[in-house]
Amino acid sequence: MNQQADGLSRRAMLARTGLAAAALTAARVLGDAAPAQAAAQAAWRVPGEEAAHKRTWMSWPHSSTIWGNLLSKIQADIAKLAKEVARYEPVTMCANGSANAAKARTMCGSTVTVISSVPVSDCWIRDAGPLFRVDGAGNRDAFGLNFNAWGENATRFYGIPASAYDNDRTLARNLAASLGLPFARAAVVGEGGGIEYDGDGTLIATESCWINSNRNPGKTRAQIEAELLSRFGASKLIWVPGVTGQDVTDGHIDGTARYIGPGVVMVQLAGAVRPDVWTRNAQAIRDTLANATDARGRRLQVLTIEGPDTLPRIPSGQRGDFLSSYMNWTVTNQAVITVQFGDTAKDAAAKTAIANAFGRPVVQLNLDNLYGNGGGGAHCVTMQEPQP
Template sequence: MTSENDGRKAAISRRTLLARTGAAAAALAVPALGGIQPAMAASWRVPGEETPHKRTWMAWPSSSTIWGGTLSRIQSDIAKLAKEVAKYEQVIMCADGSSAASQARSMCGSTVTVISSVPVSDCWTRDTGPLFRVDGTGGLDAIGLNFNAWGENATSFYGIPASAYNKDRAVAQNLAAHNGVPFARAAVVGEGGGVEYDGDGTLMATESCWVNSNRNPGKTRSQIEAELLSRFGASKMIWLPGVTGEDVTDGHIDGTARYIKPGVVMVQLAGAVRPAVWTANANAIRDVLVNATDARGRRLQVLTIEGPDVLPRISRGKQAAFLSSYMNWTVTNQAVITTQFGDTAKDAAAKTAIAAAYGRPVVQLNLDNLYGNGGGGAHCVTMQEPNR
């Protein structure tokens, strides 16, 4: 998504709010959820992202309605990331029809498998795709979180037609069907980027994303928590403060705090280029986590890094809207892939800290178009499928 106006249509940036007069996310209606199935048995769980993967799923952006004149630059970053992930595990790229698939194959190369049988609107697979679960006995299924274009913020704040995301609303179910695994819709609305999970019983999420009438009107925090715990196969939720109305996601957790492994989390404290609201929020999230225990009673080990202080490749007027987060990495079987921003000292410090935490190499890519025009990162556009 993009905040630039190329003279044809202003498209969307997920991280910058350009709310129109009178628009209020809290007043949005959420479509009724059809086909909700009872929660599965507790033996089913979403494993931690650091555990072995079978492959990574991605989606090829091809909508000029959403992206306008920045589309080719976003495609370039998606192709760059896909080719890097494919060095470590299989990547399957969903493209919207034969023409988009042909373009994706040309730009991504032979190491990335491209399919056109799962229609997509955009590239945000973390938010639109299914979350895969395992049962410990070789079983695999998937759950969907009923993606509704970030509480319909894409339409209410930016004028992007709601229909532009119709295909993405069905990606979770369609991708699970393509993969031949059972699928169930959760009884809540949200996105995969809005919840972090350790695979060992504990979740963490920001209230601003979930306890929000643009996604879950009429539901209490306790009701939302119970449903998420049941679907993820977890027993404890750590609720974190968030930020409502400053970005389209309402403060997804995956830009600020991530699980490294059970018992260990990392938090990025804001660098000098981030607006004060995000600095305060990062500090508040850290303060909650340093006093938190997980589902097994462990006091969390909280690691911290700092965001960049300078963005030398980004014009000053666009820096406040830029997602300057190292945290939005994607974990692969043999490496962690994140970004670099041109702040030599902070880039190097982040790379060293993340590599030490995971005990595997870290690759840093220049993904300025995705993080700037799109307002999302490597984690936002990938979804891992675990080994059974």
């Protein structure tokens, strides 16, 4: 039985598995990746997530090889989130084949569109799906970040066969093709959850995800930075440290720091339930951003909230591995959807702070299975498609 079936978090500590922290060399060659030309692509950009959406994309988890006996609980949380997002903008769910599509339709209801024409492996469409760009003239295209199951950490952490994620390795290309959009593979490997973008020229990324031999062996920070800037249509990347080897993502930025809009970011300082390594990392990210300027020369305005101090619904032995992040929200056209953890005071404070920052209503859901057993959140399982 894989470790997910035993109930360990997707982001569980390497020490829990007894495996070394040494990174694997990326095994898959980027056959059609070519360095992007910044001058040629200057008009194209990935809009900030607060910009108008055409729809939200999601993908339906179906694999017992990946999830074991947790599958039905994860499906229930995905369905709950999809129905909530669909109150504010269209949602299209990719399901793997007709049988899985039928189950997704039953659980998600009539407000969610389910398609079976784009094969998927799992629910993490933020990491595996395409990033959509616009050019200001009504055109769109897309690119992919060559998803490789978080540097093949899914195999190292949980013993899940690499082949279990084969559909997600091609999800970005296949979804773009289904929409008839031009598509390109980036010349780097990474995930959408590993980078934040303001749509106005500035990116934020954790070094631990990108400058890592399990994703980009042999590439320098300057090479990775140049490629990301070109693909996103940006001119400045603010690097923050991150944490290597402590979770399957190697410290994605979207659990700690997020853009509210150009010039404004929010950072969650760890609550009492998080291990010290994450507390120190959050403070380091906050300090880096507070001293940074963006592509327009603005000193970033850094807002902070605090994570929960308790997770009353979660057994004490499982709290350290729980993604207790309000930051892993998903933005919709009319509301921001995040979570509540049962810490009444911290839940209320986070809701108020996020609502004030965005000027939009905030919905807090109980997604304990996704954030606990899954180790990811609402942002990890959604991908916005912008209006042209």
